[in-house]
Amino acid sequence: MSHSAGFLGSTLGKKVLMAVTGIILFGFVLGHMLGNQQIYLGAERLNHYAELLQANQALLWAVRSVLLFCVAVHIVAAVQVWLRSRAARPVRYRVFRPPAVDYAARTMVWSGPIIALFIIFHLLDLTVGSAHPNYIRGDVYHNVIASFSQPVVALVYVAANLLLAFHLYHGLWSLFQTIGWDHPRFGFVRRAVAVLFAVLIGAGNIAIPLAVLTGVVR
Amino acid sequence: MKLTLHVWRQRNPADAGAFATYELEDVSTHMSFLEMLDVLNQDLIAKGEEPIAFEHDCREGICGSCGFMVNGVAHGEQPGVTVCQLHMRHFKDGDEVTIEPWRAKAFPIIKDLVVDRSAFDRIMHAGGFITVRTGSAPDANAIPITTENVEHAMDFAECIGCGACVASCPNGAAMLFVGAKIAHLGLLPQGQPERAARALRMVEAMEREAFGACSNFRACEAVCPKEISISGIARMNKDFRRVALAGPAPARGKRR
Amino acid sequence: MKLDARVPGGPLADKWSRLRNDLKLVSPANKRKRSIIVVGTGLAGGAAAAALGELGYKVTAFCYQDSARRAHSIAAQGGINAAKNYQNDGDTIYRLFYDTIKGGDYRSREANVYRLAEVSNAIIDHCVAQGIPFAREYGGYLANRSFGGAQVSRTFYARGQTGQQLLLGAYASLNAQVAAGNVTVRPRTEMLDLVVIDGRARGVVTRDLVSGAVECHVGDAVLLATGGYSNVYFLSTNAKGCNVTAIWRAFKRGAAFANPCYTQIHPTCIPQAGDYQSKLTLMSESLRNDGRVWVPKAVGDQREPGDIPEAERDYYLERIYPSFGNLVPRDVASRNAKKACDEGRGVGPGRRGVYLDFADAIGRLGEHVIRARYGNLFDMYQMITGENPYRVPMRIYPAPHYTMGGLWVDYYLMSTIPGLFVLGEANFSDHGANRLGASALMQGLADGYFIIPYTLGEYLAGAKLEAVGAGHDVCRSVVAEVEARTAKLLAINGSRTVDSLHRELGMLMLDECGMSRTAPGLTAAIEKIRSLRDSFWSDVRVPGEGADLNQELEKAGRVADHLELAELMCRDALQRNESCGGHFREEYQTEEGEALRDDQNFTNVTVWEHGGGDAPPRQHTEDLIFETVHPTQRSYK
Missing domain, CATH: 3.10.20.30 (Beta-grasp domain)
Structure with missing residues (x-):
């Protein structure tokens, strides 16, 4: 067994895998959110941006492959780690009130799968179009407005992105710990960075369905 | 009452x-x-x-x-x-x-509230030490150590090995225990020669026991009677990643 | 019984190095074939097992705890002495030796104590190399403090957890040897008897505390490092599991017991709060630097301390010892506290306590200074008592803490049974009638790391040891005896719990064989102990089974041995017609109430040999010869 295989076989290695894939996915989520802000600049600008992304199919699929691979690795590692941890306490406590377990940490285990389901829905809704009421290929602006004009869908987007923000917050903070980026002087920086980016991405993403729903963007 | x-x-x-x-x-x-x-x-x-x-x-x-x-x-x-x-x-x-009682697969119950924590000992056997032959040490003052480092090491050295960290971790993980020992010895100059090997061996030994993984819940830190910080876990993660990815140092020195 | 201390010749300072030049050595190939049994994994036992493992011996180490890391050495707070003279304040090996001899009130063996001081420096070197985070100065060099009234700063410390850190260091070295395959550790295994074959110690009989299995383990030598017997008093600062069984069983197999009456009672402990009390917690003696000890002048004064005016308080230590005041030695402070309480002037629940008042110091220095000096101790006090010592005076009372007596050993740390070595608090060797602060850790590690690895080799190289197996007739018969004893304890099924009998024994011992002793009291105590022992063997109730984890059974076996030891302690205290160190006989005091030694008749070690069966023990003496120091009478007035 090679050393890297031994490393990846360990829970610590798997956590590093989750951290590394998490960073890549985080980069994507950040870029995705920032790009989508162009919705406020009108249909032309957003559709042009979408066109730009689609321009080089080879590159597009290369990026998609990387993202898909990261998602897969992230999920597989998460499931493995979760199964191991579940097995570590076969008999549950009758009363269990561990202090200081923060909300985000506790929700990782189900925020992950819910976000995964949401991503599938999101792709079917706005990329493939099969879950969309009135999908027009190439008219991203229209597709977004049409989708978010349905209050239920808009709420799903809001809720999922709230979860995503929690997931990112804990994930970001955790990855510093997992990578071992820990210095007493930077302790508060880690927390601040995690909060900042989680809020930024959450707010950026949630703002869009809310803007559509309230008619700010139409 | x-x-x-x-x-x-x-x-x-x-x-x-x-x-x-x-x-x-x-x-x-x-x-x-x-x-x-x-x-x-x-x-x-x-x-x-x-x-x-x-x-x-x-x-x-x-x-x-x-x-x-x-x-x-x-x-x-x-x-x-x-x-x-x-x-x-x-x-x-x-x-x-x-x-x-503490409930964890790695801590089987012996009777009532008594559990078997020998998994901790096995992890310590794997590398929780600095190899020094009795009588071979240089003068105690030969190596100055900053108070900052020695106090920081002491923060981790205070671990009493009670197992509360494992018991309170929703994952039944032993990271705080192992991290504390690796951080204690890794912060001291005497601990440097074996630092990589220690991290590798202790983490591997921990993985052989039925402990869970770290999800950064931080319950361990909150219940630790010695209030040991999870920054020890970060230090363990770093030391282990470095050695596990780099592999053992290639043999140096001239062949005879 | 022939008592030969085997002290090497030559000048005091050269004895140990000369001996090392002459000691027989065991070849590496032969070390592999020698198996050594170590009982106890505290500082002495853990260090010995590790050091012998390094040498290549096959070592098996036993402890009753669930891990070798938990022995009671771990609770030592203050520090460890060494004659490093890092402070440039005039310390030397000789001074450390002299202070230890004087502290022991000239009742210890010169050569052993000198050797202890001599190896003290190597201990610090080794511990630092092991990664023990001793406190340091800002320049990065080791810090020291003055401890227990020493005039030099020679105590090394790691916060208030020096014992813990030293033990974890020994445990780490032990782990390295476990990893190397030289040492096997058997936790949750209690030694219940010694196996002596052809006059030599060849093994131990143990009980597996989980399965109840009684087994014989044989070896070429047996090392006992099983600590002291302060728990004979029931309430002590020792861990609940500390017990005399290992050395008592060895005594009954022929190892002589020296100075059993020498016990140390620590003055600054938190008093008993109620009948349910299970142990006493020690607070650092340093508290007496700023606290003033007092009790009400009037007998039976039950007012709150704040309601007692200054004029109605008796600061008795300051009154009786104007020059030393509250900083008198441990035994003097302890004895006077007991006296005040015996007079009916004690305070707190049960009226067994005296005040240690910081009001003056807080007024003079400010609360922040006191908090900086003693904050953690004050917090601990508040955690245990629920009282805020910044507002109301602390209450303290003495508690048994350490036993200087133990199995008799020669200069090689070998008992009167060849092949049986005794290390640390379990032996009698270095502290005489009283132990200095920060010396216990030093002795345990000296014995384990730096003495036994040499002297054991001499024994093994010189002894013709036949191969024996665990199936040897003697092993089988000792196993049968142990099993019969266990069965007997379980079969009594009387009406009294082990704890209730132990508590009764403890109260009796504290009253009659504690801080101060009298001939009539001791004589009466011996009778009471005998009848208590009869009650135990006829009326104790030990529930459960033998083939199981049975904590009551464990306790019962230990208390049975404490009940026998207690009588020997009283006998020893009764025959020592003098006061010295921790042994204070009320009949022997100066007009000023100071301990009065009788150097003419008692410059010796009292060594007891088991009489066999129910016969009384036989008394022997080893004369102490002072070639270098000259005993002086102390005075703290």
Whole structure:
């Protein structure tokens, strides 16, 4: 067994895998959110941006492959780690009130799968179009407005992105710990960075369905 | 004051075990939690029942023998103490108290509240030391160490090996325990030569035991009677990643 | 019984190095074939097992705790002495030796104590190399403090957890040897008897505390490092599991017991709060630097301390010892506290306590200074008592803490049974009638790391040891005896719990064989102990079974041995017609109430040999010869 295989076989290695894939996915989520802000600049600008992304199919699929691979690795590692941890306490406590377990940490285990389901829905809704009421290929602006004009869908987007923000917050903070980026002087920086980016991405993403729903963007 | 205790009773590892309920009258607020159990045990013996087995020794919070869950919290809700240092004045008349052993696959129950923590020893055997032959050390002052480093190392060296971290971790992980030892020795100049090998061996030994993974819940840190920081876990992660990815150092030196 | 201390010749300072030049050595190939049994994994036992493992011996180490890391050495707070003279304040090996001899009130063996001081420096070197985070100065070099009234700063410390850190260091070295395959550790295994074959110690009989299995383990030598017997007093600062069984069983197999009456009672402990009390917690003696000890002048004064006016308080230490005041030595402070309480002037629950008042110091220096000096101790006090010592005076009372007596050993640390070595608090060797602060850790590690690895080799190289197996007739018969004893304890099924009998024994011992002793009291105590022993064997109730984890059974066996030891302690205290160190006989005091030694008749070690069966023990003496120091009478007035 090679050393890297031994490393990846360990829970610590798997956590590093989750951290590394998490960073890549985080980069994507950040870029995705920032790009989508162009919705406020009108249909032309957003559709042009979408066109730009689609321009080089080879590159597009290369990026998609990387993202898909990261998602897969992230999920597989998460499931493995979760199964191991579940097995570590076969008999549950009758009363269990561990202090200081923060909300985000506790929700990782189900925020992950819910976000995964949401991503599938999101792709079917706005990329493939099969879950969309009135999908027009190439008219991203229209597709977004049409989708978010349905209050239920808009709420799903809001809720999922709230979860995503929690997931990112804990994930970001955790990855510093997992990578071992820990210095007493930077302790508060880690927390601040995690909060900042989680809020930024959450707010950026949630703002869009809310803007559509309230008619700010139409 | 009066208390109602729900205590996990299990005759041996094979027994299924169950909760038993005991009503206590006249509990003095000055008693320690273990003294309260002593009094109950004296009554049980007088009634011809078997007393509750629980581990304890120094009863001053340093040996690390004692420990069980008190109302769902390892060593009870008072921060920074072991259960032998928990006093009954923190309870109210009429309280119901649930007492459960540490529950983790890596800590099988031996009897009642007594669990087998030998997994910790096996991890320590793997690398929890600096190899130094007795009598071979240089003068103690040969290597100056900054107070900052030595105090930081001491923060981790205080670990008493009680197992509360594992018991409180929703994942049943031993990261705080192992991280504390790796951080303690890794912060000192004497610990550098074996730093990589130590991290590798101790983490591998930990993985061989049935402990869970770290999800950064930080419950371990919150219940640790010595208030050891999870920054030790970060140090362990770093040391382990470096050595595990780099592999062992290639043999150097001339062939003869 | 022939007592030969085998002290090497030559000048005091050269004895140890000369001996090392002459000691027989065991070849590496032969070390592999030698198996050594170590009982106890505290500082002495853990260090010995590790050091012998390094040498290549096959070592098996036993402890009753669930891990070798938990022995009671872990609870030592203050520090460890060494004659490093890092402070440039005039310390030397000789001074450390002299202070230890004087502290022991000239009742210890010169050569042993000198050797202890001599190896003290190597201990610090080794511990630092092991990664023990001793406190340091800002320049990065080791810090020291003055401890227990020493005039030099020679105490090394790691916060208030020096014992813990030293033990974890020994445990780490032990782990390295476990990893190397040289040492096997058997936790949760209690030694219940010694196996002596052809006059040599060849093994131990143990009980597996989980399965109840009684087994015989044989070896070429047996090392006992099983600590002291302060738990004979029931309430002590020792861990609940500390017990005399290992050395008592060895005594009954022929190892002589020296100075059993020498016990140390620590003055600054938190008093008993009620009948349910299970142990006493020690607070650092340093508290007496700023606290003033007092009790009400009037007998039976039950007012709150704040309601007692200055004029009605008796600051008795300041009154009796104007020059030393509250800083008198441990035994003097302890004895006077007991006296005040015996007069009916004690305070707190049960009236067994005296005040240690910081009001003056807080007024003079400010609360922040006191908090900086003693904050953690004050917090501990508040955690245990629920009282805020910044507002109301602390209450303290003495508690048994350490036993200087133990199995008799020669200069090689070998008992009167060849092949049986005794290390650390379990032996009698270095502290005489009283132990200095920060010397216990030093002795344990000296014995384990730096003495036994040499002297054991001499024994093994010189002894013709036949191969024996665990199936040897003697092993089988000792196993049968142990099993019969266990069965007997379980069969009594009387009406009294082990703890109730132990508590009764403890109260009796504390009253009659504690801080101060009298001939009539001791004589009466011996009778009471005998009848208590009869009650134990006829009326104790040990529930449960033998083939199981049975904590009551464990306790019962230990208390049975404490009940026998207690009588020997009283006998020893009764025959020592003098006061010295921790042994204070009320009949022997100066007009000023000071301990009065009788150097003419008692410059010796009292060594007891088991009489066999129910016969009384036989008394022997080893004369102490002072070639270098000259005993002086101390005075703290």
